[in-house]
Amino acid sequence: MKLHELRDNEGAARKKKRVARGPGSGKGKMGGRGIKGQKSRSGVALNGYEGGQMPLYRRLPKRGFTKPNRKEYAVVNLGLIQKFVDAGKLDASNAIDEAALVAAGLTSHLRDGIRVLAKGEITAKLNLTVSGASKSAVEAVEKAGGTLTLTSPVAAAAE
Secondary structure, eight states: OOGGGOOOOTTSSOOOOOTTSOGGGSSOTTTTSOSSSGGGSSSOOOTTOOTTSOOHHHHSOOOOOOOTTOOOBEEEEHHHHHHHHHHTSSOTTSEEEHHHHHHHTSOSOOBTOEEEEOOSOOOSOOEEEESEEOHHHHHHHHHTTOEEEEOOOOSTTOO
């Protein structure tokens, strides 16, 4: 094989369809837009427009409510904590608090505190102090021989 014999596979490089560039293009004259009307012209914005009647999104009632001062916790799974202990990024012999978890890189933001969930296996004997935890996470840590203490959520984090 020589350099001048190299070719693309059949159909690999298709030419772009040039719309409204004469009858030979297959999309000539009106360019596939039909005859007259709003949709044949440029600058059309018909999303949600229903021809003057009340649109569906305005006919339906508003639903739900988002609490403006809700707490937003950074979520950490037990399996991830175990992984960091195994890697030596967390010291299982010392007490581990939220600041230690952030310093180790388990979560990038403290938010309104850290909530520990029971996803994954925990084998290390840990002494954890966090803002929140699921019941199954507390049971899993105690089953491994450690303790999980809950503190009140950090109020200063929002300020």
